[in-house]
Amino acid sequence: MSQRWKQRPRGSTWGNFGADDQLGRVNLLTPQNTLKAVKEVKEGLRFCLSLPLDIPATSALNTRRRPPEFKAVIRGGHVAFNLPLCKIDRWRTEVNCDEAVTLYMQHSTQWDSFAHMGAMFDADDDGEPEPVYYNGHQVVSTDTGEPRFGSVGAHKLGIEHMAKACMQGRGVMVDLHAHFGNARKVVGYDELMHVLDNDGVDIDEGDLLCLHTGFAQRLLEDPEVSDPAAFAGSCAGLDGRDERLKQWITDSGVVALIADNRAVEFEHEGPPPGGERGPLLGIHELCLFKLGVHLGELWYLTELARWLRARGRHYFLLTAPPLYLPGAVGSPANAIATV
DSSP, X not given: OOOXXXXXXXXXXXXTTOTXXXXXXXXXXXXXXXXXXXXXXXXXXXXXXXXXXTOSSSSSSOTTOOOOEEEOOEETTEESSSEEGGGTSTTOOOEEOOXXXXXXXXXXXXXXXXXXXXXXXXXXXXXSOEEEOGXXXXXXXXXXXXXXXXXXXXXXXXXXXXXXXXOEEEEEEXXXXXXXXXXXXXXXXXXXXXXXXXXXXXXXXXXXXXXXXXXXXXXXXXXXXXXXXXXXXXXXXXXXXXXXXXXXXXXXXXXXXXXXXXXXXXXXXXXXXXXXXXXXXXXXXXXXXXXXXXXXXXXXOHHHHHHHHHTTOOEEEEEOOBOOOTTOSEEEBOOEEEO
């Protein structure tokens, strides 16, 4: 397929995996890397890395997203919940439950697809920036200029590509909480290197990097988010304006960045230094738009991180496919760690 862009963002991987690639560094989840990950299974224990999808129990962390809302399914004029089917067919003996759910795909434990965050960038080199996403793709139809399902739905880069790839590899736990506790800590390159060196953590190309901050544990203890300001001022997060940190992410070869906090990184107030235009979330732009690195947010990592730390371990088999929903720009992640 012919290349759809004339110039790519500086430092990006556009084209590295092919002109029509929609997987990014998921391409690095090779059979060899899967076998390496399986070797980390020593005891056959499993850990669920997802919060309950109704946590947070309110929209306090993000007013645009809401907890799941259950709705009735109607069967034969009756609500299909605890329904004796003899009310419909007198000879039947079953009792039936069914349901529908309105689900905000990125309210709780989640994956971000590459369609979640693009940038204004002059990919066609005509002097005018336009909305564009990883590898020069568009989320609207190039034929009609419309999304997939009326007003929403990605034509390219939807979560289905990640789902088909299965998302299984070697997870690496970086325990920021063990070093910084519950205090707000902006983690740049120096702080991250200190933690990696102190704990003896090596990261290889093709790894799935998990950052334990303790934020999701706080959510479990206070699911209503009774004091949003206190939550915003707690736990560690990456510094999306640290150029050395972003270069390290680029050079590391990690397939995904996963954290148990709200957005992996902290939001910075105002424009970048010097008054230049730029992203509010620099790591989102780097990973989703430039590199093809998926982001995982609000995962539950505390139980696994404590177990690994008590045994001097850092690596595990991580199995974490998203929902196979074509056109979705994010998805719940019901991830499993096996140790």
